[in-house]
Amino acid sequence: MSEKKFSKKHEWVSLDGDTATVGITKHATEMLGDIVFVEVPEPGKSVEKDSQAAVVESTKAASDVYSPISGEILEGNKSIVDDPGNVNSDPEGASWFFKIKVKDKSEFDTLMNKADYDKFCAENPS
Amino acid sequence: MEKTALYNFHKNLGAKFVAFAGYQMPIQYKDGIVKEHITTRQTAGFFDVSHMGQLFISGSKSLEQNLEKIIPLDFKEIKINQSKYSFLINDKGGVIDDLIITRVDGGFNIILNAACKDNDTKEIAKCLDSDSKYELKKDLSLVALQGPKSETILEAIIPGVKQLKFMNGDYFKFQGKKIYVTRSGYTGEDGFEISLSNTNAENFTKLLSNKGAKPIGLGARDTLRLEAGLCLYGHELNQDISPIQANLKWAISKRRREEGGFKGWENIQNDLKNGVSKIRVGIKPSGRIIAREGTKIFSSSGDEIGVVTSGTFGPSVNTPVAMGYIQSKFSEIDNKILLEVRGKKHDAVVSKLPFYKKSYVK
Known part of the structure; x- marks a missing residue:
């Protein structure tokens, strides 16, 4: 599996062949607070880069989760739908949101690496 | 600030x-x-x-x-x-x-x-x-x-x-x-x-x-x-909602409900006598869906009958909870209603309030 890459909308992506796994970053969960509802996309749905693909709600508000990469949804993570609090405890591991069959791998290269993302977060405090 | x-x-x-x-x-x-x-x-x-x-x-x-x-x-x-x-x-x-x-x-x-x-x-x-x-x-x-x-x-x-x-x-x-x-x-x-x-x-x-x-x-x-x-002012209560619509009749003293003598009495008296067309209710979505303020409420036959004024996840009841105003004829407890969230209609019921039982010292 590849290194993780990050979007400005606080999603992470890792790539394994042409399958990408997408989730929201630890920083995102810290901004959101306690997560109490998650909606993930159905398999077969095609998504465009930067389009809305999932929903995450905290006690405070609902937020959209965008796909940082284009392709076709392979799987949504049911375990976080059943237990949304898992997103807070392991956002960048077991609590991924969806897996996607990537259309264009070059999109992955345009995303930020960890160091750039950390810098981006530091420069854009919420 | x-x-x-x-x-x-x-x-x-x-x-x-x-x-x-x-x-x-x-x-x-x-x-x-x-x-x-x-x-x-x-x-x-x-x-x-x-x-x-x-x-x-x-x-x-x-x-x-x-x-x-x-x-x-x-x-x-x-x-x-x-x-x-x-x-x-x-x-x-x-x-x-x-x-x-x-x-x-x-x-x-x-x-x-x-x-x-x-x-x-x-x-x-x-x-x-x-x-x-x-x-x-x-x-x-x-x-x-x-x-x-x-x-x-x-x-x-x-x-x-x-x-x-x-x-x-x-x-x-x-x-x-x-x-x-x-x-x-x-x-x-x-x-x-x-x-x-x-x-x-x-x-x-x-x-x-x-x-x-x-x-x-x-x-x-x-x-x-x-x-x-x-109730939270600005959500369940505002200048266009009467206490009777807000289901807070109890907060108007008995003598005042009979005698009036306060601002807006004519309308309140009318609400008391003839009932209200819309009323505040508790709402419990059936799944985990959270109906936020502004969520439209529909009857089971698909007519728009009201709107959510507050909605969140209730950590103690471990379900989503909401309050809103709906047409009075749909306000019976356990009545099935639909909530439109992100373009989809979700099952919910009119719920008794409070969602969580009080424990005040009397």
Whole structure:
């Protein structure tokens, strides 16, 4: 599996062949607070880069989760739908949101690496 | 943007701040909303509610008569140190603000919502005679202590408070200064609200913390009050909603419901006599879907019948909870309704309120 890459909308992506796994970053969960509802996309749905693909709600508000990469949804993570609090405890591991069959791998290269993302977060405090 | 006397204290506790009614207020601390909510239900939490208005009114004999013009309570019924929940009513019978009024020595103390307090003061002043005095106290803080351990914690700091009954208050001494304590709150738990000078607020709150109470932000205050089925001004209540529509008939005293004599009486009387076309209800979504404020409500046959005014996830009931206004004919408990969230309709039922059972000390 590849290194993780990050979007400005606080999603992470890792790539394994042409399958990408997408989730929201630890920083995102810290901004959101306690997560109490998650909606993930159905398999077969095609998504465009930067389009809305999932929903995450905290006690405070609902937020959209965008796909940082284009392709076709392979799987949504049911375990976080059943237990949304898992997103807070392991956002960048077991609590991924969806897996996607990537259309264009070059999109992955345009995303930020960890160091750039950390810098981006530091420069854009919420 | 204003700050309360406890701002630095909150900051040191790791609060996240939010702008609320012109104040920088803590929305949550390090524990986060869910944990803060549960702490309040299981042990005790303290809340800085100093942004709320504390209006003291004193005056001659005509004071009560004048206040009755705008507040639909039977003032003769209010005993010394007794608190009542009510409203300021406008000419159409809509709610200018909801409030807690307590009779104290020489007058009344009224707790007002932060966003409304300046306008409220003007509206009340219009009803008063020139010999009445009123002051929106800027030198006082207000701290709420809520939860089952509240009595033990507060009694250890202010001996005697355990004698207070729900919706009653009294003066006590704290570090040599007079403070006013009422047994009341906004969470569905037993608890107290303590009014004390700004200069004493931090000392006092630190003691609450030392005795084991945890700081609770506005985020959990909202989930707590929603589980308790309590209205929030600007959401369930506004200038265009009557107390009868809000299902708060009980907060208009019996004599006043019969005799009227307050602003907007014609409309309220009509609501009482003929019923209301829309009414506030509790709403329980069937799944985990959260219906936020503004969510449209449909009947099972697909007609639009209302709108959600508050909605969140209730940490203690462990389901989503909401309140809203729906056409009265659909308001029966357990009636099936639909909520439109992100373009899809989701099953829900009309629920009895509160979602979470109260445990007040009577």
